[in-house]
Amino acid sequence: MQSGTRQKTVSRRGQPPAKRRRIEFGHPRPEDDVPTPQAQANAPSAAAFSERVLPPEHVPPLTTFCSRVFAENLQKLSSNEAKWENARWWLKHLPDSLAQKVFTVLRHTCPALLHHSVIVAYFxxxxxxxxxxxxxxxxxxxxxxxxxxxxxxxxxxxxxxxxxxxxxxxxxxxxxxxxxxxxxxxxxxxxxxxxxxxxxxxxxxxxxxxxxxxxxxxxxxxxxxxxxxxxxxxxxxxxxxxxxxxxxxxxxxxxxxxxQLSNLRSLKLRQAALSDAAVNQTLAICPNLERLDLSFTLVKRPVLPTGNALEKLVLTSTKISSQDLLTMIAPLMRLKVLALGAMGGGQGSSAAISNTSAMTLTDDTLRSLTDILENCSDLERMNLVGNTKLGFTGRRGPDAPLAYFIRKVGRRCKHLNLAGITSLRSSDLEGLAHPDNVDEGSPNLQHLNLNNTSVDDTAAPYISACVDLQTLEVAGTKFTSAGLFPIIDACERLVKLDLTSCRGVRVGDRRRFFEVWEEEWKNR
The missing domain is CATH 3.80.10.10 (Ribonuclease Inhibitor)
Incomplete structure (x- = not known):
């Protein structure tokens, strides 16, 4: 971070509301990244997120500034009849595309002021x-x-x-x-x-x-x-x-x-109590699927479409055996999103997921999977959340299965979720900073989730190599303030930290950690 410029910081109480944006059908949603069917529920109020707002890389268009100013002053405008009448006239005559932009800003800024009559009349x-x-x-x-x-x-x-x-x-x-x-x-x-x-x-x-x-x-x-x-x-x-x-x-x-459903490209059957008999019958008539979500279903041996065109595959909390899993994924060279959370958990029950013996994804399977995924050049999102048997054997060093995976595959992803892998250690992340080939450059990671793992401050130099990192989740880890400071120094695009239950960070600092870092930086 250059000493001449410091980013504006913003802290929030509790978990901030997810940024509302237009959802493209078939794209991954947040609930794909968690190991229980309750993914759609709100996070508990004890969550401690810290956020900051960075200066934009490009100057927003003038219409964006105008929309923000209008939203910030809507309460004042609507309380003055003459001004509000003028504002209503302009709203009525806005082009449709601009009216929708104004509506989006108003939803974020003052949703309570958007009464039925206002929505119907103008938006x-x-x-x-x-x-x-x-x-x-x-x-x-x-x-x-x-x-x-x-x-x-x-x-x-x-x-x-x-x-x-x-x-x-x-x-x-x-x-x-x-x-x-x-x-x-x-x-x-x-x-x-x-x-x-x-x-x-x-x-x-x-x-x-x-x-x-x-x-x-x-x-x-x-x-x-x-x-x-x-x-x-x-x-x-x-x-x-x-x-x-x-x-x-x-x-x-x-x-x-x-x-036949020859045109179908995306199918989501998440949390349906369907077995192989029903699911495979469906997959047989969908030869051109590109996105498939079978998480929390009863499938054990799904037969994927023979075209091998899948770009997204979500199998979280299913009871697919390791061998069947490897056989299934091996031909899928076009994968961009792969979610294998809590494998063996079955229907996502909390009891099953918390039971280490129920998990089926082992170190040996992960090593074989890594060799397959290394050839998937388009892979951007990888989710291994809740696979508690990974790293369980205690093998350490650069050739340990978790370290091998992160070095060969993880550092190439933009989103990597390793939450709940309790045996993950800081040393497993070394491949982020030290790839096999020095020409590989820095990791592509933008979102790294290490919640409830055994990482600590010794992982700081490895995470600091992720210069494009925007979100870092280290809830329930052994990180302290001293370990987090150098990460923020190095990762200038970092805007969100999850420090829930980080005992090495004072409770009062967790939701305002970027401000704490700013104060510490000034005192160096």
Whole structure:
């Protein structure tokens, strides 16, 4: 860090809310990185995150500054009738794309001021609408208004998430008025079921992506969608109760023999109580899958599509044997995302995951897996969270399986999750700073999760080699302030630290650690 410039620091109490952004269908979500089905729940309030805001690398456009200033002054403007009338006129005449930018900023800055009437009057327009339960002003009437707005026939993307109290009929009524819909996200709308599915099938023939995660849509309800929406590329059906082999069989009865999903590229069946019989029957009709999530299912020997086109594979907490796992992954040279958390845990039960004897990913398997993944040049995200048998044999040094993996594969990833591997030691991270080939340069890591491992301050020189690091999670480790200071010095892009339960850091400093570092730096 150059002495002439210091970054502005920001501390927050508790875990900061996740940055809300537009979610691309099929992309990894945060819950892919945790070993329990409760991933979607909020983190406990005792979490101690420290954050800072760095100067932007590029000057934001003027529209961004204007949107921020407007959001910061909305309360003042709305309290003055003359000024508010003028502001309403400008809001009404904003181009659709700019109106959506303003709406996004307002959602972050002052969601409580976005009443139903304001949302309906100024922000339900354009070809994309996104509303969530983070907006207290959204009601059933707001949802209904989507189906009545002037450009509803042109609406292509609709995201309505977390509305657990709104009835199935409400969503069905709105969707029946949206013939151009291509992307639909109803994640967390727990009452969405048969009526909504029927409306989608009947009125949205151009649909390309649908997210029914944490709804009540049963397998049989999908039949009409799969039959009528020929362009469907993304299907997400995670965390839906009563998805079993028996209920799944009704879907196949409705589809009939010879049915194919040749266009499907992304499939998510996370937390479904489905066995190999049901899952493999599905995979057999999806020859062109690129993204597959079978985490927390009952699969033991899934048969992947023969095209070997998978770029994302999530098998967290499944009971796939080590040999079957290696055989399955060996031909997948296009992998970008691989999640093998808590292998052997089975359905993600807390009891199973906390039981070391239940885990099946061993050091020998990891070494063989490393040799396979070394040839996957596009691998960006790797998740081994909760595999408590790794490093259990006590072998140390550069050839130990964990050290070998980090040196050969881990340092090439942008996201690496090693949380919960209790036998991971600081020495295993040496490969971050000392690769086999000096021409390899610095690690690509941007997000490193070492929560609840045995790393300590001696890992600081190795982590400091990750000059592109933006997020470092070391909750429950032996790190102290003295070990963290040089990491922040070296990693100038680091903006987020998780120091929950770090006993080497004073409790009062954990949420403001960047400020503590700033003070320490000035006193050197």
């Amino acid at each position: 339900l327009r354009g070809n994309s609408i996104s509303l969530g339960d983070d907006l207290p002003g959204v009601s059933k009437l707001t949802i209904f208004a989507i189906g009545d707005h002037a450009s509803r026939n042109l609406l292509e993307e609709l995201e309505l998430t977390g509305f657990a109290k709104i009835a199935d009929q409400t969503f069905a009524t709105v969707i029946s008025k949206l013939p151009s819909l291509r992307k639909l996200n109803l994640r967390g709308c727990t009452k969405v079921g048969q009526q909504t599915a029927d409306a989608v099938a009947k009125h949205c023939s151009q649909l390309e992506a649908v997210n029914f995660n944490y709804t009540a849509v049963l397998p049989a309800s999908l039949a009409s969608i799969l039959l009528n929406c020929k362009q469907l590329k993304v299907l997400k059906a995670a965390g839906i109760p009563n998805w079993t082999d028996a209920t799944y069989a009704k879907l196949w009865t409705a589809l009939g023999v010879g049915f």
